[in-house]
Amino acid sequence: MKIVKKLIPGLIVLIGMTTFAQKKAEKYAKLEIEMFPKAKEGYKQVYIQLPMAKNENDLKVEFFVGVEKMLDCNNHFLIGDLKAQDLQGYYEVDSKGETGGTLMACPDNKMIKKFVSLQPEIVRYNSKLPLVFYVPNNLEVRYRILRSDAIMKKAVQR
Numbered sequence: 001m002k003i004v005k006k007l008i009p010g011l012i013v014l015i016g017m018t019t020f021a022q023k024k025a026e027k028y029a030k031l032e033i034e035m036f037p038k039a040k041e042g043y044k045q046v047y048i049q050l051p052m053a054k055n056e057n058d059l060k061v062e063f064f065v066g067v068e069k070m071l072d073c074n075n076h077f078l079i080g081d082l083k084a085q086d087l088q089g090y091y092e093v094d095s096k097g098e099t100g101g102t103l104m105a106c107p108d109n110k111m112i113k114k115f116v117s118l119q120p121e122i123v124r125y126n127s128k129l130p131l132v133f134y135v136p137n138n139l140e141v142r143y144r145i146l147r148s149d150a151i152m153k154k155a156v157q158r
Contacts, residue, residue, distance in 0.1 A: 026051040026052075027052045028049055029049075029127050029128045031130060033045075033047060036088075036089070036090055036132050037088075042136060042137060043135060043136055044135060045132065045133070046132075048130060048131040048141070048143050050126070050127045050130075053125065053127060056124075057125075058148045059124075059145055059148070060125055060146040060148075061122070061123050061124075061125050061143055061144075061146070062120050062121070062143060062144050062145075063121055063131065063141055063142065063143040064142045064143070065078070065082060065093050065095075065133065065141050066078050066115050066116050066118065066140065066142070067097050067116060067138060067140065068114065070111045070113055071099070071101070071113075071116065072106045072109065072110070073108075074102040074103065074104050074106065075101055076100065076102075076114065077100055077116060077117070078095055079095060079100050080094055080095025080118055081093070081094045081095070081118075082118050089129065089132065091133045091134070093134065093135040095135075095139060096136070097139060
């Protein structure tokens with residue numbers, strides 16, 4: 001019992017140090033969000049700042065602009081447009097938050113919470129620049145980092 005009491009504080013310190021080391025390992029480039037225009041009325045400006053990574057050419061970012069809604073068993077999508085403002089370096093979203101979907105009969109009429117989005121976009125990974133979005137206040141932006149397989153595979157010939 002005495003040994004356990006002595007081990008617990010050490011374990012807590014070790015876990016804390018590991019968590020701190022993981023947070024410190026992610027380094028970010030200096031964020032310069034001020035160069036982007038302010039959001040217009042009814043919109044908000046959101047951004048993604050990516051941590052610096054080795055071999056950024058092997059990474060991509062997939063982002064989703066959408067909203068969580070209570071929906072039935074059908075496949076749903078958000079109605080709207082995503083416009084890339086390439087020269088200005090940001091994305092504008094035009095959507096009222098309305099959804100469309102398939103018209104299958106749902107046997108149980110059960111509603112579940114789903115994240116419904118516009119068509120996802122995949123862009124190159126660049127930790128030096130933020131991904132900036134102007135979205136209606138009721139929408140959000142989610143993302144994931146895609147990593148390529150290190151081993152190139154060969155297609156099968158018939």
